[in-house]
Amino acid sequence: MTVDAGVRTLREDARRAGALALLTACAGCIALAARPPVKGVAFGVTVAAGVAGLLAPAADERKASPLVSCAVTLLGVAAFASVRLAAAVPPAPATRAFVLMAVIAALAEELFFRRFLYGALAGWGAAAAVTGSAIAFALVHIPAYGTAVFPIDLAAGFVLSWQRWATGSWTSSAVSHAAANLMTIL
Amino acid sequence: MRRALWGLAALVAYVAVAVWMPGSPSRPLFDAVGPPQPYKWVNPPPEFASGNQKPESVSHDVVLGPSGSDAASVATGDGQAAIVLREGTFAARSGQKAVVMKIDPLDPAPIGPPPQGLRYDGNAYRFTATYKQSGQDATLTQEATVVLQFPIVATTLLRLDGSTWTDLKANPVSVSLQIFSKTDKLGVFTAAGPPLDTRSPAKKKFPAALAISLGAAVAAVVAGLIARTRARKHRRDAPKEKGRRSS
Numbered sequence: 001m002t003v004d005a006g007v008r009t010l011r012e013d014a015r016r017a018g019a020l021a022l023l024t025a026c027a028g029c030i031a032l033a034a035r036p037p038v039k040g041v042a043f044g045v046t047v048a049a050g051v052a053g054l055l056a057p058a059a060d061e062r063k064a065s066p067l068v069s070c071a072v073t074l075l076g077v078a079a080f081a082s083v084r085l086a087a088a089v090p091p092a093p094a095t096r097a098f099v100l101m102a103v104i105a106a107l108a109e110e111l112f113f114r115r116f117l118y119g120a121l122a123g124w125g126a127a128a129a130v131t132g133s134a135i136a137f138a139l140v141h142i143p144a145y146g147t148a149v150f151p152i153d154l155a156a157g158f159v160l161s162w163q164r165w166a167t168g169s170w171t172s173s174a175v176s177h178a179a180a181n182l183m184t185i186l
Numbered sequence: 187m188r189r190a191l192w193g194l195a196a197l198v199a200y201v202a203v204a205v206w207m208p209g210s211p212s213r214p215l216f217d218a219v220g221p222p223q224p225y226k227w228v229n230p231p232p233e234f235a236s237g238n239q240k241p242e243s244v245s246h247d248v249v250l251g252p253s254g255s256d257a258a259s260v261a262t263g264d265g266q267a268a269i270v271l272r273e274g275t276f277a278a279r280s281g282q283k284a285v286v287m288k289i290d291p292l293d294p295a296p297i298g299p300p301p302q303g304l305r306y307d308g309n310a311y312r313f314t315a316t317y318k319q320s321g322q323d324a325t326l327t328q329e330a331t332v333v334l335q336f337p338i339v340a341t342t343l344l345r346l347d348g349s350t351w352t353d354l355k356a357n358p359v360s361v362s363l364q365i366f367s368k369t370d371k372l373g374v375f376t377a378a379g380p381p382l383d384t385r386s387p388a389k390k391k392f393p394a395a396l397a398i399s400l401g402a403a404v405a406a407v408v409a410g411l412i413a414r415t416r417a418r419k420h421r422r423d424a425p426k427e428k429g430r431r432s433s
Binding site: 021023044045049054056057082086105141145153155165180 | 190192196197200201214215396400402405407409410416417
């Protein structure tokens, strides 16, 4: 193979990988946005988006030290906890099914938005990755919750995406997101 | 350092947005996909009569301090009705140590018909507040947030003012089957929605949304799988290609 042919093959590969990432991102966002409010279906679609996020290749990044990761995670959890405490909202019924679904849904969404989508956008820089994944996260929740919750989901999306940027891993965001979901039963 | 500063900005912005979010009882984020509990009716329609359980009431003492009442959230045990009270919602009164906040479920049908073009969706709830020691009515000095769960589909929250229903500017949350709104006075509240027999567009929309959601989910998983397989193949082939070029 000549050098030119090799370069062409690499470019073709990159184009195909980009198209697949775009397809995964669009299909995942549409699936999450169109989730019908039906017991089990919405959860199943969320899990499917998480599986897509887990399967799709993610860019390798330098991971932060465990100490930094812990600090970043704790900051996110503290922010969510402070809002939960300030809101004084009635707690949701604490059933085992609710706890399990709240944790799995958080993990699935973080796999999609912070592992896959953030990684796919990282090629355009951290600002694009943080902003893009946060906006997508807030947008897909509008059909279910209405436009009134867009500001808080966007702000929460920025916190979660910042955690991804600061730690180089989606696990910090996943822990914070799961904690935020679980706080609704406290 | 740059990342820490951006993080600080994100955290402060998040807390500020959540605290000042207009007209809503804030949650850390609107995301949890919890299974809805069966609705408990005072007077269930025939299709929901089987297995119906009695809805719950609540009576809760809201502590009064020198500057008024503490912040509190009072909810029925089944979570079908709640009120969120900010600090100072009830005025302080000499000799009074608490305000008794009560929420009781009612059948809305005997109250009267719903406004034109609407249908009651679930129970009505009476919200009352009285000073514990004197038994006198306590009134709101600032807006409180009323949250009701609904069983089918609600688009508005109604408050009974005299003998007529007032349509409050409400926010329905379809995923958790809840509707909430701010109110400047207590009384009887109920959720309402369009009559079910005129909901044909929504009924038609539902299977379409289901099909789109499931189809897109399958497409996302398949695309992710293909991308993964291609990336693995690429990684496997890369050393061979390198070896061929160097030889």
